[in-house]
Amino acid sequence: xxxxxxxxxxxxxxxxxxxxxxxxxxxxxxxxxxxxxxxxxxxxxxxxxxxxxxxxxxxxxxxxxxxxxxxxxxxxxxxxxxxxxxxxxxxxxxxxxxxxxxxxxxxxxxxxxxxxxxxxxxx
Numbered sequence: 001x002x003x004x005x006x007x008x009x010x011x012x013x014x015x016x017x018x019x020x021x022x023x024x025x026x027x028x029x030x031x032x033x034x035x036x037x038x039x040x041x042x043x044x045x046x047x048x049x050x051x052x053x054x055x056x057x058x059x060x061x062x063x064x065x066x067x068x069x070x071x072x073x074x075x076x077x078x079x080x081x082x083x084x085x086x087x088x089x090x091x092x093x094x095x096x097x098x099x100x101x102x103x104x105x106x107x108x109x110x111x112x113x114x115x116x117x118x119x120x121x122x123x
Contacts, residue, residue, distance in 0.1 A: 031093045037118035044092060044111075053085040058108045082107050 031040040048054040057078065069075045085107035093101060093114070100117060101110035 029092065031097060031114070031118075033094075033097065034118045037114070040092065041115070044089060047088060048085055051084070051088070053081050053088070053107075057081045057085050058111055086110060 029036060029040050029043055031037060045054065045058075048058055069078045082105075086105070089107055089110055090098065090101060100113055104110040104113055
């Protein structure tokens with residue numbers, strides 16, 4: 001029971017520290033379709049990197065593929081970061097296009113779907 005309590009306190013403190021920092025948005029552009037996807041993609045990536053929501057959430061760590069954590073503590077922290085990343089992405093997608101990401105829970109899947117949809121049109 002003592003180990004569980006210590007783990008719960010550690011998770012709470014990390015979540016508290018993480019939630020103190022608000023997400024700073026630098027995107028400044030709403031995705032409206034294939035014509036502005038390249039610029040939107042670049043800006044959303046930079047914003048996610050700045051907010052420490054890119055590595056481990058939208059892409060893997062280093063050379064590895066993105067993997068959802070298995071330990072309770074890491075899973076809670078990852079889930080919180082994933083939710084923030086998804087909210088940031090969804091905020092900057094035109095309402096008419098939002099149906100392309102609504103069914104995707106992990107933020108990296110939402111980004112991947114948009115990339116597959118619009119990058120094929122751009123090349």
